[in-house]
């Protein structure tokens with residue numbers, strides 16, 4: 001079976017720079033990494049020999065410097081599998097080294113029992129091997145928290161699967177033979193947007209994921225905030241000062257009483273994000289009120305994150321996006337109302353979402369895990 005090559009720290013540094021920032025000339029890489037041009041020539045030769053990059057045409061330098069060869073990523077040199085688990089289905093993608101999705105599949109879960117789900121993961125990964133013989137690693141994400149015990153990722157409190165204390169990294173590695181990373185789904189999506197999506201080039205970023213629940217991922221100084229115990233970015237039960245609705249934990253007027261899928265359907269009397277939006281467009285007063293409350297509650301969460309983190313951009317995405325974007329002016333005015341007088345209005349990106357985005361995020365976590 002093909003394996004991802006073991007790289008030295010400096011080889012990784014150079015590969016990562018080309019991976020995240022695109023093709024680079026050796027001169028530019030030398031400047032960015034602080035390595036000498038001689039060292040860089042040797043390192044790029046190593047990476048070419050390993051098949052991970054190729055050297056392209058030399059670009060003439062401005063002034064009198066020697067022309068400098070450009071390193072390009074060989075995105076076809078390896079593939080990565082990403083899986084998103086929900087309470088009843090598995091969504092999986094394969095990407096190349098540049099995070100482009102090559103294949104997408106989805107399967108219903110046979111049951112929520114850990115053995116059944118791990119069995120399905122192994123089957124899906126095996127099914128990928130024919131068309132993608134250079135699978136280097138696997139990423140799995142799910143709604144729930146992940147903490148590390150003895151260097152291994154353990155899933156805790158996955159409400160939708162009913163899992164607690166499941167050593168998923170060890171189980172998935174044993175079942176697939178691939179190095180595996182396990183993440184909270186919104187954290188995986190955050191990492192993906194930071195490297196390859198709506199946050200490219202930003203050193204700080206907040207991503208809010210809306211769906212059956214709500215969560216946020218935070219990047220500061222180019223690093224994902226992981227928290228001391230693996231629970232950062234909890235905005236779901238933030239009080240928003242609205243009354244009249246209760247979340248599933250019994251809080252009156254928290255974010256989850258208005259913004260999540262179950263809350264919107266409870267408040268509107270209609271199931272499904274797109275169905276509520278349609279009803280609101282058709283003039284249904286209860287649907288409109290529910291969406292207006294959702295937009296106001298989200299606006300409060302956005303303002304609080306802006307006040308706390310002051311990121312370069314806040315991305316809102318997820319299957320509930322259209323519901324909270326329905327009343328954009330309500331969202332904007334709620335943000336303005338809660339913004340600290342000393343804060344700057346956020347660069348807010350309401351980012352289009354496809355359900356495979358979470359699996360794509362898991363694949364990018366798999367790339368990060370190994371590169």
Ligand SMILES: [Zn+2]
Pocket residue numbers: 236237238247248249250251254255256257
């Ligand atoms: Zn609550």
